[in-house]
Amino acid sequence: MLELAILGLLLETPMHGYELRKQLVMKLGTFRAAISYGSLYPTLRRLQQEGCITEAEPEAVANGEEGDRGLRHVPPMTSRRGRVVYAITAEGKERFAELLAQAGPETFDDPAFGVHFAFFSRTDRQTRLRILEGRRRRVEERREGLRDVLARAAERLDAYTLELQRHGLEAAEREVRWLEELIATERSGRTPGSTPTDVRDDRGTAGLADPLGKVRDNPPSDTPERFE
Amino acid sequence: MLELAILGLLLETPMHGYELRKQLVMKLGTFRAAISYGSLYPTLRRLQQEGCITEAEPEAVANGEEGDRGLRHVPPMTSRRGRVVYAITAEGKERFAELLAQAGPETFDDPAFGVHFAFFSRTDRQTRLRILEGRRRRVEERREGLRDVLARAAERLDAYTLELQRHGLEAAEREVRWLEELIATERSGRTPGSTPTDVRDDRGTAGLADPLGKVRDNPPSDTPERFE
DNA sequence: TTCGTCATGTAATGGGTTACATGATTAC
């Protein structure tokens, strides 16, 4: 899970560990609070040993859109101690694709779903649909389980347990609806977020004239790479 | 966490491990899928060594409401192999109270909250309020964090990540509302579930004539034990 | 007699956490 997240982030741009963690918090904030260095650095080491990532030249690091900040006559940032910048390799990309494609465990409370979802812009539509449908199935199962309990055993449970189940059921129902929408969006070849109410950058996003959905999987701004 | 759950269930009635697991699934279904024997049995052993639980006489086991089933002339169920029935001890009850009272970690995705909540009918109102308010604070923090991201960094995130954050924000907002209601209910001395729409067993549940909330913490059907 | 379910357990492993230790750089 950490592995997937690291590879996914490095796919966008090379980074060092500390930065990686910050990005992780921002990207996965929904599903996990934070991730500790105690697991981050060992994982980086392991990934490097397996050839999935390499140390990049600190000066070659993309400073992204903010340009190089200031002075160029000093060695472009006198490598503060280690500050090991990692970049993903070809093997790493392969590995990423594998991890992304394989569904998580069959449990409902699978935190891996969020991580998968967070990197959907790096996947093809087939995979996205498979993951979304898998998730839907699991949440539906859970929903049915909760309905059963509430229908059959409600009087054997105390008020608080009951309330907990009710809240869980409601959340499950809502998530199913959410997933349903996302699935519909995928099938129609659109990208989430461009709803009627919230327009932002709506330059006629393809449409129904593309039955196979091969074209314009994503907005041009972040086209998914083809991994092998 | 497992410890808390085991003690909480044994507080209601003695049980053996296998049964314990089934009850656990039913009671905590909301927060965890299932719990494996590989962690259940070792935990039981440990709890026993610590004096929190003891092996109960298999024949003394409360068969609950279903009465003793059938024959009494044979040793009341020729103990199928081990079938170790455990009962909670005085130390166990103390331990349970401690565990229940201490708040979980400061993380938002704390699965302990659900377990705490599931055993609310065994706690006093002060503790309940403290836990609910703690949870609310954490979820609010998370909500603010998500709002920040969506307000400030939305254009730097791809559509899927954005959608994930939106969904997370919505869930957080809803949970805060839920918690708010529960807190209000607690403060007014009521018990959740007896809303106007859903009456079921509404024989005038106390009311506002009890400012300190000492009376009728719970419906008579499952009065909380006093632990020490 | 064999299969399904009840029932208990162990060993290996996994994926993380906390607490700690260290040092470099920047801002005051």
Added chain:
DNA sequence: GTAATCATGTAACCCATTACATGACGAA
């Protein structure tokens, strides 16, 4: 010069999981 923050790491532990092994009992 000193505090805050950036940055990397290690060691010990924790709480659970998976896979496996065992065995009793009831029903077909």
